[in-house]
Amino acid sequence: TDGTESPILAEDGGDGHDKPRLRYGELVILGYNGYLPQGDRGRRRSKFVLHKRTEASGVKRSKHYIVQSPQTSKAILDANQHSISYTLSRNQAVIVEYKEDAETDMFQVGRSSESPIDFVVMDTLPGDKKDAKVMQSTISRFACRILVNRCEPAKARIFAAGFDSSRNIFLGTKHDLEKLIDAINAGRPQCPVGLNTLVIPRKVNIGDQVNQPYVYLNCGHVQGHHDWGQDENTGARRCPMCLELGPVVTLCMGLEPAFYVDVGAPTYAFNPCGHMATEKTVKYWANVEIPHGTNGFQAVCPFCATPLDGATGYIKLIFQDNLD
Known part of the structure; x- marks a missing residue:
């Protein structure tokens, strides 16, 4: 995918609903004067609008436990289970399982163009270095996730790291x-x-x-x-x-x-x-x-x-x- 398809970026509310969607807020990238040099396309743009989703997409912590081999654990292998693995040592890790949360919407930001990422963000070059090549990116593929309360939109939380295509996050030391x-x-x-x-x-x-x-x-x-x-x-x-x-x-x-x-x-x-x-x-x-x-x-x-x-x-x- 080139990051052009996204169901949440339509700002005109033209998604088949009579009632306009609630607008949570915006994420604006510094360094761009209203648009990307190559033009705004789908999930790659200089400004992102966070709308209330039709159905809740957030997750919340469910349970946690210690395993010896996280790569072979049931939670990691289950593509429908959101989980975070914290490495304690070479032979021990803590797995935290997450379940669906009907009270929050989740938005993910990162450099990856994989489908779990809602907003694709690339490195910003200063105006006098637009022709330079980025040798080392400062943005993670799954950089962060944002959880917004559907009932209290003013409450938004940002967490480090985002879930990948298998709905997993691996945090080592x-x-x-x-x-x-x-x-x-x-x-x-x-x-x-x-x-x-x-x-x-x-x-x-x-x-x-x-x-x-x-x-x-x-x-x-x-x-x-x-x-x-x-x-x-x-x-x-x-x-x-x-x-x-x-x-x-x-x-x-x-x-x-x-x-x-x-x-x-x-x-x-x-x-x-x-x-x-x-x-x-x-x-x-x-x-x-x-x-x-x-x-x-x-x-x-x-x-x-x-x-x-x-x-x-x-x-x-x-x-x-x-x-x-």
Whole structure:
């Protein structure tokens, strides 16, 4: 979908009802003088009007419980059940189930063009930088949800994160991901060329670091920085392990837990940026097409918004340590 179909955006009340719908209010995006540069279309526009829905669409908290594997729990697998999963540790999570609320209307805002999002919002560029390219989006795909009381319209609440197409929200903790990094580094992965210990950073370091791991994007072997096998014309490097020639990029952990679809070891990386994540996470995002330009779509790394390259958009990492 390109975000053009939405049953709640008609401002003239011409939806077959004799009585005009109650107008809750408006959401106006800063930086636009009444319209988007490409024109307002459907769910993508500079101003959104919140009307009272024909039928209540809100949800309210029902019950919660602790599970060991949230991905296989009944609430997560049920596409008709709204639920939020809070990760406590690698083997424990709290699931909060929600039920229909006849007293509220729910509206969702985000960058995704999937059907649960009522208002599609993209990054705003300053007037003097309209031709610049957004390298890293500041808006989540499912950014937030707004609940408005149908009987008391002045009462509106906004909550972080929105429900996806499966009516789920996954909220992890950055602390858990940092512990995964510590576990990998505790295995003391080595560079097979320099024989030095590699350390996966939590953030990309500026300049060449002796312990910084690099990955060969054509084969997945992880090594340290060295000048062996570099092609003078293309800058590509030949992997000392398998002699595959191709680009090399630094490795860095993807730390935003909201982008993960499961809990596991980060044994894959996005191509070409090198952000590490779990197998299910990279495969999920490699198949999600994000709006690009006025009428194009492309898969991007969720951690840096870099367009994905290669046949798959990701690579399996091969460490020279106990992860093999």
